[in-house]
Amino acid sequence: MTMATGISTGPTATTATNTEGLPVHDMSFMQLMWLASPALPIGGFSYSEVLEAAVDSGRVSTEAEAAAWLVDQLHLSLSRSDLSAVAQAIPAWRANDHERIASLNAWVLQTRESSELRAQTEQMGRSLLEWLRNHTTATAAQIATLAAMDASYPMAFALAASATQASVRDCLLAYAFGWAENMVQAAIKSVPLGQSSGQRILSAITAEIPAAVDHALALDDDARQAFSPLLAILSSQHEVQYSRLFRS
Numbered sequence: 215m216t217m218a219t220g221i222s223t224g225p226t227a228t229t230a231t232n233t234e235g236l237p238v239h240d241m242s243f244m245q246l247m248w249l250a251s252p253a254l255p256i257g258g259f260s261y262s263e264v265l266e267a268a269v270d271s272g273r274v275s276t277e278a279e280a281a282a283w284l285v286d287q288l289h290l291s292l293s294r295s296d297l298s299a300v301a302q303a304i305p306a307w308r309a310n311d312h313e314r315i316a317s318l319n320a321w322v323l324q325t326r327e328s329s330e331l332r333a334q335t336e337q338m339g340r341s342l343l344e345w346l347r348n349h350t351t352a353t354a355a356q357i358a359t360l361a362a363m364d365a366s367y368p369m370a371f372a373l374a375a376s377a378t379q380a381s382v383r384d385c386l387l388a389y390a391f392g393w394a395e396n397m398v399q400a401a402i403k404s405v406p407l408g409q410s411s412g413q414r415i416l417s418a419i420t421a422e423i424p425a426a427v428d429h430a431l432a433l434d435d436d437a438r439q440a441f442s443p444l445l446a447i448l449s450s451q452h453e454v455q456y457s458r459l460f461r462s
Contacts, residue, residue, distance in 0.1 A: 242378040245351070246385065249374055250392035252399065256341040256367070258392070261334050262400035262460035263287070264445050267452035269404045277411040280401040281418045284394070287445070288419060288426050292393060295325060295440040296368045297386050297430035302438075303372035304382050312359045315369060322366040325440035328449035330462040339365035342374060351377035386427040394419040403459055 252259060265283065268274040274283050299318050306314040326332035343360055346352045352360075352373050360373055368389075375385035394416060402412045449462065 239379070242380040242384075245378045246375065246380055246388035249371065250388040250395070252392070252395050254342075254392075255345060256338045258338060258396040259399060260460060261338075261396070261462040262404055263331070263334070263397065263462055264448045264452060265397060265400050266404045266458055266460045267448040267455060270455055270458075271448065271451070274401075274405065276405070277407055277415060280405055280407065280411075281415045284397050284401070284415065284419055285422050287397075287442075288390070288394070288422055289429070291440070291442045291445060292390065293426035293430045294433065295438065296322070297390060297427060298433040298438040300368045300372045300375075300389055301382055301386055301431050301433075302435075303369055304376045304385055307356065307373050307376035310356075315359065315372075316363060319363050319366050319369045321438075322368050323364060327440075327442075327446035328453060330453050331449050334462045335366045335368070336364055338367035339370040342367060342370035346370070346374060383427060383431060386430060387423060390423045390427060391420065394423065400460060 248254065265274065265280070268283055274280050299322055303315060303318050306312075306318070322335060323332060326335060339360075343357065343365055346357055346360075356373055360370060363369075371389055372385075375388070378385070380388075398412045398416045398419070401407055401415060402409065407415075452458065452462065
């Protein structure tokens with residue numbers, strides 16, 4: 215039997231164990247849940263990724279508009295850029311292809327179209343790097359490689375996820391769900407909305423995540439892109455917005 219996550223639940227699935235005595239697939243699954251958790255101390259809760267500016271400009275003012283905005287952002291922005299970069303970075307980390315990692319990291323940084331969006335990915339990358347220093351999920355050489363560059367969050371996440379035995383697809387599902395949870399919390403605070411509205415929005419986004427992940431997996435270097443002009447414009451406006459709760 216196979217669950218929706220692709221993790222086998224058959225009778226032979228629990229034969230391999232790690233040093234803590236847990237089945238390998240169980241440990242990988244829990245590590246991905248950890249990385250997707252809003253409790254991970256990387257500061258994701260402090261960013262709205264322009265949603266706050268969309269609210270301020272009147273583009274998002276209801277539950278339905280917030281859901282539509284975030285689903286569009288998932289498919290038009292996240293899937294075609296960050297998810298695709300993470301998909302390519304995980305096997306590069308597993309192969310210790312540091313030149314490839316550096317190239318992907320440079321692409322992520324160069325495609326941030328405002329200072330606040332670049333500051334976000336760098337801050338979250340640094341914070342996840344510090345988290346990695348306190349865990350055994352990355353080697354000293356890998357951490358040194360990440361520390362030597364202005365590490366973006368997608369590259370740091372890819373390193374953390376590469377230490378699991380999870381498939382690249384499962385890693386992307388975790389990345390996207392973690393993003394969705396943070397964005398829903400931003401919607402609840404900025405629109406504002408109630409918790410029940412937030413759960414309905416999260417349900418709508420979650421239903422779209424598998425297709426977004428599959429699209430990201432199909433992209434190569436030439437097809438990967440970060441073209442979201444409205445997000446860039448609103449982000450620039452958000453930088454000088456008179457009153458705001460979020461850093462982006």
